[in-house]
Amino acid sequence: MVYQLKLRELREQHSLSQRKVADRIHVTPGAVAQWELGLSVPTTENLLALADLFGCPLDAIFGRDTPGRTSA
16 A cells, blocks of 8 residues: 655644755755655655654654544
8 A cells, every 4th residue: 555645744734844844854855845746755764754853653654544543
């Protein structure tokens, strides 16, 4: 199963620009833009940095409910 990354949604929820995200995880703004557009995929290291930045589990980045979580 392929998951659509929710990076833009998470970034906007945290009121961060692509440049701010890039600066905080030490990548280029172009890399963040490509991830959001689905043109490339972040490395595992970058996914973990994004999860730390947004304070969320990796499942949230992949738009996936966390195990054991029920939908209302």
